[in-house]
Amino acid sequence: MLNPLPPDRWDRAKAAHLLNRAGFGGPPGQVDALHKLGLASAVRSLVEGPAQMEPAIPPAWAKPQDLAARREMVQDMAALTANQNERQQIQRDFGKKMRREEIGQVRDLGIWWLERMRTTRDPLLEKLTLFWHGHFATSVQKVRNAYWMWLQNDTFRRNARGHFGALVKAVSRDPAMIIWLDLRESRPSHPNENFARELMELFTLGEGHYTEKDVTESARAFTGYRLNPREQTFRWAAFEHDKGEKEVLGGRGNFDGDAVIDLILAKPECARFITKKIWEFFVAENPEPKLLDTLTETFRLCDYEMRPLLMRIFASEEFYAANAVGTQIKSPIHWLVSTARTFETDYPSPFVLYFAMRQLGQIVFNPPSVKGWDGGKAWISTSTLLARYNLAGLFVETQTGPLLEGIQRAVRDLGFDAMDAEPPSVHMPDAGPANVAKFVSAEMRADPARLVDGLARRIFAVPAPGRERQAFLDFLATKPMPIDDATVRSLLHLMMSTPRFQLC
Amino acid sequence: MHDHESTDTPRTLQTRRAFLRTSLLGAAAAWTLPAFIDKTFLTLNAMAADSAIQVATGKDSPILVVLQLAGGNDGLNTLVPFADDAYRKARPLLGIPADRVLKLNDSLGLHPALAPLKALYDKGRVGIIQGVGYPNPNRSHFRSTEIWQTASDAKENRGYGWLGSYFDNCCAGADPTVGVAIGGIAPQAFAAKQPTGINFARPEQFRWINYDKAKGRMGASEYFFRELNQPGEIAADLASMLGGGDAAGEAGGSVQAIGGAPAPGGSAFDFLERTALDAQVSSDKVLAIARRTKPLVAYPPGRLSESLSLVGRMIAGGLPTRVYYVSLGGFDTHQNQTPAHERLMGELGGALGAFAADLEAQGNFDRVMLITFSEFGRRVAQNASGGTDHGAAAPMFVMGGHVKAGLHGKAPSLTQLFQGDLMHSTDFRSVYASVLEQWLHVPSETVLGRKFSPLALI
Numbered sequence: 001m002l003n004p005l006p007p008d009r010w011d012r013a014k015a016a017h018l019l020n021r022a023g024f025g026g027p028p029g030q031v032d033a034l035h036k037l038g039l040a041s042a043v044r045s046l047v048e049g050p051a052q053m054e055p056a057i058p059p060a061w062a063k064p065q066d067l068a069a070r071r072e073m074v075q076d077m078a079a080l081t082a083n084q085n086e087r088q089q090i091q092r093d094f095g096k097k098m099r100r101e102e103i104g105q106v107r108d109l110g111i112w113w114l115e116r117m118r119t120t121r122d123p124l125l126e127k128l129t130l131f132w133h134g135h136f137a138t139s140v141q142k143v144r145n146a147y148w149m150w151l152q153n154d155t156f157r158r159n160a161r162g163h164f165g166a167l168v169k170a171v172s173r174d175p176a177m178i179i180w181l182d183l184r185e186s187r188p189s190h191p192n193e194n195f196a197r198e199l200m201e202l203f204t205l206g207e208g209h210y211t212e213k214d215v216t217e218s219a220r221a222f223t224g225y226r227l228n229p230r231e232q233t234f235r236w237a238a239f240e241h242d243k244g245e246k247e248v249l250g251g252r253g254n255f256d257g258d259a260v261i262d263l264i265l266a267k268p269e270c271a272r273f274i275t276k277k278i279w280e281f282f283v284a285e286n287p288e289p290k291l292l293d294t295l296t297e298t299f300r301l302c303d304y305e306m307r308p309l310l311m312r313i314f315a316s317e318e319f320y321a322a323n324a325v326g327t328q329i330k331s332p333i334h335w336l337v338s339t340a341r342t343f344e345t346d347y348p349s350p351f352v353l354y355f356a357m358r359q360l361g362q363i364v365f366n367p368p369s370v371k372g373w374d375g376g377k378a379w380i381s382t383s384t385l386l387a388r389y390n391l392a393g394l395f396v397e398t399q400t401g402p403l404l405e406g407i408q409r410a411v412r413d414l415g416f417d418a419m420d421a422e423p424p425s426v427h428m429p430d431a432g433p434a435n436v437a438k439f440v441s442a443e444m445r446a447d448p449a450r451l452v453d454g455l456a457r458r459i460f461a462v463p464a465p466g467r468e469r470q471a472f473l474d475f476l477a478t479k480p481m482p483i484d485d486a487t488v489r490s491l492l493h494l495m496m497s498t499p500r501f502q503l504c
Numbered sequence: 505m506h507d508h509e510s511t512d513t514p515r516t517l518q519t520r521r522a523f524l525r526t527s528l529l530g531a532a533a534a535w536t537l538p539a540f541i542d543k544t545f546l547t548l549n550a551m552a553a554d555s556a557i558q559v560a561t562g563k564d565s566p567i568l569v570v571l572q573l574a575g576g577n578d579g580l581n582t583l584v585p586f587a588d589d590a591y592r593k594a595r596p597l598l599g600i601p602a603d604r605v606l607k608l609n610d611s612l613g614l615h616p617a618l619a620p621l622k623a624l625y626d627k628g629r630v631g632i633i634q635g636v637g638y639p640n641p642n643r644s645h646f647r648s649t650e651i652w653q654t655a656s657d658a659k660e661n662r663g664y665g666w667l668g669s670y671f672d673n674c675c676a677g678a679d680p681t682v683g684v685a686i687g688g689i690a691p692q693a694f695a696a697k698q699p700t701g702i703n704f705a706r707p708e709q710f711r712w713i714n715y716d717k718a719k720g721r722m723g724a725s726e727y728f729f730r731e732l733n734q735p736g737e738i739a740a741d742l743a744s745m746l747g748g749g750d751a752a753g754e755a756g757g758s759v760q761a762i763g764g765a766p767a768p769g770g771s772a773f774d775f776l777e778r779t780a781l782d783a784q785v786s787s788d789k790v791l792a793i794a795r796r797t798k799p800l801v802a803y804p805p806g807r808l809s810e811s812l813s814l815v816g817r818m819i820a821g822g823l824p825t826r827v828y829y830v831s832l833g834g835f836d837t838h839q840n841q842t843p844a845h846e847r848l849m850g851e852l853g854g855a856l857g858a859f860a861a862d863l864e865a866q867g868n869f870d871r872v873m874l875i876t877f878s879e880f881g882r883r884v885a886q887n888a889s890g891g892t893d894h895g896a897a898a899p900m901f902v903m904g905g906h907v908k909a910g911l912h913g914k915a916p917s918l919t920q921l922f923q924g925d926l927m928h929s930t931d932f933r934s935v936y937a938s939v940l941e942q943w944l945h946v947p948s949e950t951v952l953g954r955k956f957s958p959l960a961l962i
Contacts, residue, residue, distance in 0.1 A: 085888030092838065092887070141646050329772050358689050361699075368663035368695065377775055381699035382680040382783040383690060385776070390713050397715050406709045410688025471728045478724040490716040490725050497712060498732045499776035 001294035002316040009320070010039040016461030017325045020504040021282050022046045022314055023123025025338035027439075028458050043314045047161070047307055049122040056157065059112050061105055062150040064232035105146030110357065110364045111350045113153065117337040118347070124310070128160035129153065130333060131281050133364065136171050136203060137372035138180045140365045145176075147232055149365045152176040164274060164304040165265050168203065172257050173234040175227050181370070183225045188242035191219035198370055200264065209269040210249065217246040222257045271299040275309065282313060284324045285376060291318060326460075329379050330504050332360030335388060338504065339395050339496070342458060343434035348394040355407050359387045380502070392496035396434050397489045436488045445483045448476040451491070459495055468498065566943050569815060569828045569874040570667070570693065571808075573852070575835030576645065579881035579898025579926070580918075581845055582618070583632055587611040590918035594885040598841055598892065608632075612915065617849035620857025621901070628909040629860060629869075630901060631961060633935055635916035637897035637928025641880060645836070645894075648879035653693040655933050655952050666936055666952065667827050668696030674946045675700070675826065680782050681789065684818060685829040686811040693829060701827075702786055707794035707814070711787045733780035793821030800865035804854035808832040812859040820866050826944065835878060839889040852876075856903060863905075870905035873943045873961075877932065883924055897928035900935060902961055906943075912959050934959055 005014070015035035019026050023046065034042045074094045078087040117126045133156055140149050152174050159167035171177050172195070178184050186192035196218040200210040224241030227234065246255045249263045264270050275295035279287045287295070295309075302308040313319055330338065336356060340347055347353045357363045361384055362373055373379075390403055439458065444451040452472045456464045463469060475494060479487045495501065585591045586602040587610060605613030606622040614622050624630045640658040642648045651658060655666035664672070667683060671694070675682050683701025685691050690703045704710035716725035797817040803809035811830040818825060832852065837844050856874070863869040881898025897916050914929040921927065937948035938958035949955050 089888045092889075092893070096838075141644075141650070327772055329776070355688075368692075369661045371663060374663075374697065377772065378697065378699060380776060380779050381690075381701065382779055382786050383702045383704075384699070385779050386710070386712065386783045386787065393714060401713075401715065402709065403713045406688065406705060410705055468732060471731050475724055475728045486716075490714065490723075493714055493716075494725055494728060494732070497714075497729055499773055499780050502776050503772060 001291055002298070002312055002318060004315045005039055005317050005320050007039060011035070013325070013462050014039075014320050015042060017320060017504075018042060018046065018314060019123070020338070021127075021319075021328070022310075023127055024117055024334055024341055025504065026123075026341045027344050031461065039315060043311055046124045047310045047314065049125055049161070054120060054122050054125075056116070056154065058150055058154075059105070059108050062109075062147055064147060067145075067229040067232065069230065102140075102144060102146055106140050106149065106365055107350075107354050109146050109150055109153075110366075111353055113364055114333070114337060114347070114353060117333070118340050125157060125160055127282075128306070129157045130364075131278070132156040132160060132167070134281075134367065134372040134375075135277065136177065137367035137370050138176050138365075139367055139369075143176045143179045145232075148176040148179070151232075153365075161306045161310065164299075164306060165261060168199075168261050168265075169258055171203075172199070172222065172261065173225065175232065175234055178225055178227060178234070183222060184227055186219065186223050186225070187240055188220065188223050188244075191216070191223055191242065193219040195219070196222055196260075199261075202370060204261075204264045204270045204273065205267065206269065206273040209267065209273075214248055217248045218255075218260045220244070220246055221248070221255045221260045225257070265304060268296060268300060271304070272296040275299050278309070279313070281375075282310075283319055284327060326500075326503050328504055329376055329502055331373070331375060331379060332357060332362035332384075333364065334504070335360065335502070336391075339392070343395060343492075344438065345395065345434035348399055348433075352391075352394060352399075352404070352407060355410065356387075356391050359410075360384055360391075385502070388502060389497040392501070393493050394433070396436070396492040396496065399433055433489065434492075436485055436492065440483075440485075440488050442482075445488075446481070448473055448483070451476065451483060451488070455488075455492060455495060459492075460500060464495075464500070468500065565824075565826065565871070566945075567819060567826060567828065567868075567872045568939060568943060569812075569830065569872060571874060571876045572649075572691070572829070572831040573835050573848075573876055573878040574645075574649070574831055574833040575837075575878070576648075576880045576882055576894055577835040577848075577878035577898060578837060578841065578845055578892055579878075579895075580884065581841075582615050582849065583634065583899040584613050584615065585611060585915065585918060586613050588918050590884075594918065596886070597890055598886040608911070612911070615845075615849040615853075617846050618853040620853045620860075621903075622853075624857065624860055624903060625909065629905065629907065630903045631907045631909050631912055633900045633902065633912040633930055633959065633961075635897045635913055635926065635929040636877075636900050636932050636935060637880070637926075638931055638933070639928075641896040641925065641928075643880060643894040643896075645879055650692060652877055652879055652932060653691060654695075655936055663695060664697060665691065665693035665695040667693045667829070668699070668701075669953075670827070670940065670944070670946065670951045671700050672696045672698055673950045674944070678826075679824050680786050681823050681825050683827045683829070684815075684823065684825045686814055687829075687831060691829050691831070702790070703829075704790070707790050710790050712784075730784060733777070733784055735774070735777040735781060789823065790818070793818055793823060797821045799858075799862050801858055801861045803858040803862070804851075806851040806855060808851050808855040809858060812855050813862065816859060816862040816866070819863065819868050819872065837882070838887065838891040838893060841886075841891040856901075860903065873902065873904035873907060873939065875903075875935070875939060876901040881926060884918055884921060884926060885924065896922070896925035898926075900932070906962055908961055912961070930959065931956060935961075938962075 012031060012035045016025070016031045019031055019034055037045060074091060078090040081087055081090070117123070120126050133153070136156070138149070138152060140146070143149060155170050155174050159170050177195070181195035181198055182192045183195045186195070193215050197215045199218070200215060201207055220242040224237045225234070226237040226240065241256065243254055245252060248255060248260055249267065251263050253259065255263070272292060275298070276287060276292055279291070279295060298312055299309050318324065336347070336353065361379060367373055393403060440451065440454070444454050452469060453463050456462070456469070464472065472491060472495065475491060476483065476487070580591065580595070581598065581600055584600050584605045586600065586605045586607070592599050600615065604616045606616060606619060607613040608625065614625070621630060638651065638658060642651060642658055650656070653665050654662040656662040671678070671683055678700065680700050680702055683694055685694060685701065685703035686705065687703055688705045690701065694701045702710065712726070712729055714723065714725045714729070716723040794817060797820045799813045799816055800820070803813045808830070815828045815830060818828070832848070834844070834848055859874070860869060863872055877900055878898055880894055880896055882892035882895040884895070887893050916926040916929060918926070933952055933956040936952060937956040938961040940946050940948040940951055941958055942962040948958070
């Protein structure tokens with residue numbers, strides 16, 4: 001199990017698979033470069049990332065604000081008038097301003113992250129950050145503050161490829177999480193169980209591997225986790241912490257939150273639960289029990305360090321097996337990012353991008369529940385599939401016309417949600433569709449087979465299977481020679497409007 | 505550029521075209537070529553095992569229309585307690601004078617702009633459920649909308665919608681048009697474990713939009729798009745059928761040909777191919793109905809009218825839909841509410857009146873039940889800007905040929921308030937439970953995850 005792929009089976013298609021799963025795909029040049037490195041170095045380069053972590057330049061507004069002072073300022077302003085109605089009006093205007101600001105910033109944050117995914121030289125780091133976002137799924141709808149969402153994203157990124165235990169501990173102190181799962185309302189007299197329960201059920205062990213008592217006792221250990229609104233940071237409130245003895249997962253002691261996390265990590269079920277989720281995200285659904293045994297053992301042997309685990313997965317025969325390659329339905333985020341990377345183009349526009357996330361069913365910083373996104377086949381319905389096919393046209397065919405008008409109307413219809421906000425502050429040019437002249441040579445224009453195979457190499461990494469290839473050629477047979485840009489665009493749109501393009 | 509019908513195209517291409525044209529593209533029969541045929545067989549088998557499963561049978565099954573009033577409709581100025589002193593006191597500016605109210609009895613009346621709804625009420629076609637809400641009301645638009653759409657408790661976070669849960673539990677194997685939402689985005693109420701249902705703002709946008717245009721006819725892109733988006737085995741079966749000289753292949757014969765049901769949990773590629781064909785078939789169906797139907801009555805202008813007349817056309821055209829979802833926005837009336845709310849009530853009343861008349865003319869009014877909801881009502885007291893702020897409980901309308909008309913539930917007190925808000929007397933999930941059990945005839949507990957005592961809405 002999980003033996004390394006023999007070097008003689010390493011080929012370009014496998015390099016493309018690695019780049020798809022450990023990142024967001026890329027143009028042929030990137031695949032070639034990865035292929036040339038050889039399996040071991042290719043995997044290492046992705047898992048280790050660049051020698052220096054890419055600087056994450058945050059959006060301009062992403063810095064702590066003194067929330068308490070803002071509130072006090074409004075109260076002071078309101079106090080200047082004796083008229084109750086005017087006081088209310090001042091408060092209301094302030095609330096409205098905050099809400100507009102928040103909606104605009106959260107939208108910017110989503111665009112900022114997708115832009116980072118598109119341009120990064122460290123794609124696995126962003127893919128892992130997306131994985132952890134889905135795993136510790138936190139929604140801005142309750143957190144209501146873009147800076148705190150950014151901070152959580154940064155925490156995921158900093159801990160993404162490190163020690164899983166350190167990540168869980170960091171998440172337990174993460175302000176967005178503390179708001180999301182009501183940790184700040186937990187006190188010794190009334191421990192709130194929300195965080196303790198999800199910690200065990202969704203974040204570490206999975207159902208069936210803990211008792212109700214483990215939850216209530218752990219909830220006591222996670223008291224004292226507070227926020228400092230002046231600096232927008234975590235605050236440890238020792239006097240709010242239950243210092244008494246607790247009984248958790250068979251252990252007994254004056255545990256605090258970190259101690260509970262250590263007790264959880266000591267259970268093999270934790271390693272099994274996490275490695276299964278990692279395998280399903282990066283490789284394939286429903287891994288065999290034997291494979292899971294090996295993964296669990298690996299994760300425990302390397303003491304919950306992510307790098308050795310990922311190294312082993314990405315180098316393994318199973319990772320490159322037929323039931324893994326080209327069988328995963330791209331998530332909406334993956335679809336958007338990899339499409340832009342594949343065609344070496346910008347996103348259509350911030351406006352379209354944000355709408356696309358909604359329409360395709362995955363808005364970053366806004367998962368449907370603490371369980372995250374279902375993923376897999378749940379990404380696809382008749383409507384979302386058709387939406388993918390139509391959005392493809394905006395990347396390669398044209399960025400005007402009925403589709404864009406439809407999107408504009410739909411955004412307007414969203415009403416209070418999207419349009420009340422400030423215009424985007426993240427700079428992104430309205431680029432126009434991909435520049436096809438850049439990757440279509442005169443030889444390709446003169447030879448339909450060469451064009452179809454060349455584009456398939458870019459899009460699918462391998463030639464399209466017989467029936468599809470024939471349809472692409474038949475399509476070109478209806479067009480004049482040599483093949484012009486408009487025809488290339490139509491062909492690309494056609495190639496993307498297929499079941500196959502939804503897979504990687 | 506030469507037309508793809510010209511004589512110098514390869515022979516194989518012509519053959520393929522001929523078969524595609526007769527099968528997928530040709531007559532209205534195009535969409536009897538179903539991806540769902542085998543699903544239907546599966547469903548029939550499943551029905552024996554589980555009576556909760558139901559199949560949309562098109563012409564005679566009940567239809568639910570859910571109308572969302574987005575932004576928080578002011579319930580107190582919709583169903584007006586005109587005789588209550590507390591109402592006048594709380595709303596010196598916004599209160600609707602008793603002589604303008606459309607009186608239902610000596611204490612309650614409808615907003616004056618709701619005259620068409622009042623007429624339907626008098627004819628016994630409209631019920632009004634008073635004081636609907638939920639415990640620990642949330643005053644955030646998004647969160648409260650989510651609570652209504654997912655039928656969750658205020659503190660609970662559910663990802664799936666209540667209608668999605670209905671589709672999951674009771675409509676397995678149904679045509680994807682089992683749920684139709686009018687709008688660019690599917691509502692969260694449709695979110696499901698196995699997503700189904702379609703959404704479009706305009707029928708002409710519920711299709712593959714491409715820019716490869718041949719003059720006056722389908723471009724080559726469209727043609728090959730269709731070829732690429734059907735399961736290989738169906739293409740092969742049809743080809744052999746047509747090759748065998750079975751001219752009527754697209755009708756009954758194809759049922760047997762396609763019969764082999766896919767293994768449950770089949771590959772992602774198979775699943776995508778089937779969904780792609782579903783999308784095409786649904787799109788063709790919707791476009792065909794949009795082309796050949798028109799409303800039987802004149803609707804007043806307005807976006808809600810456009811949406812409801814579209815629903816009316818889909819019903820007239822026999823789309824096998826169980827649930828339609830439409831939405832009207834603009835109810836967040838914090839400032840200068842009176843003219844804005846008057847306009848909204850006018851749009852609501854006019855559109856509902858026309859929709860009812862349309863369905864009557866079609867002979868379909870008895871098949872339809874429409875319910876309205878809003879994420880919350882508004883504060884009892886007006887604010888300083890001539891508007892109202894986010895509140896809690898509010899009334900819901902129920903309309904249809906079979907509904908139990910009149911007032912349901914208990915009118916909320918205007919003096920016994922919770923944090924300045926009306927207290928609910930009916931949980932909105934009791935309304936959902938009633939609709940599910942009495943109208944859609946499914947066990948509500950399966951869908952809502954819990955038992956809620958139903959009201960007699962039928």
